[in-house]
Amino acid sequence: MRLLIVEDEKRLALSLAKGLTAEGFAVDVVHDGIDGLHQAGEGTYDLVILDIMLPGMNGYRVCATLRAAGHDVPILMLTAKDGEYDEAEGLDTGADDYLTKPFSYVVLVARVKALLRRRGPAGGSPVHVVGDLKVDTAARRVFLGDEETVLTAKEFAVLEQLVVRAGQVVSKADILDHVWDFAYEGDPNIVEVYVSTLRRKLGAELIRTVRGAGYRLEAR
Secondary structure (H helix, E strand, O other): OEEEEEOOOHHHHHHHHHHHHHOOOEEEEEOOHHHHHHHHOOOOOOEEEEEOOOOOOOHHHHHHHHHHOOOOOOEEEEEOOOOHHHHHHHHHOOOOEEEEOOOOHHHHHHHHHHHHHHHOOOOOOOEEEEOOEEEEOOOOEEEEOOEEEOOOHHHHHHHHHHHOOOOOEEOHHHHHHHHOOOOOOOOOOHHHHHHHHHHHHHOOOOEEEEOOOEEEEOOO
16 A cells, blocks of 8 residues: 655654555655645545645645545544644545544554555455455455465565455556555566565465566466
């Protein structure tokens, strides 16, 4: 999953980005409202963490503008303020959740994961079963039959992109966009490296290469 953090406190923003990256997310960071609106408006994010007090354009306006343009990306608003009025205003502009500073990092991660689960299909389960492969995207655990397979954060993130669309072709560019941040300037073939690793751990026949199109996860 790809996240955008819009936060002008640079130390806080970079600290959050580092922690969320370790959780397996691809994270981009911008430090003012105008850049935040531009980045979020591209529509490539699964969730936006948006501070209210921002230079250029405040979080309320960023949120309201995104909603007016039809963007339904989940938005978690952050603020140093406290009080019912601020929370109501944030939610009225279209935010999905609200967190007051200072906050626990553990609580923020829990809110992020809850919003991402909520965005899934109505009645959808975080547990995806494809043949004898079972992937729990909430607990971030992978099983082959009764045996658990340990994956790194990036390996899990690549597998997650495939398993949530099992049976469909997922392009290399799509995986790159959602698993690596926009600042990544390395070899785009890094996706092939991780797919190769997943095949070694989960079985070569599980992930099919669709020549010229991408990859498809299939039941063994």
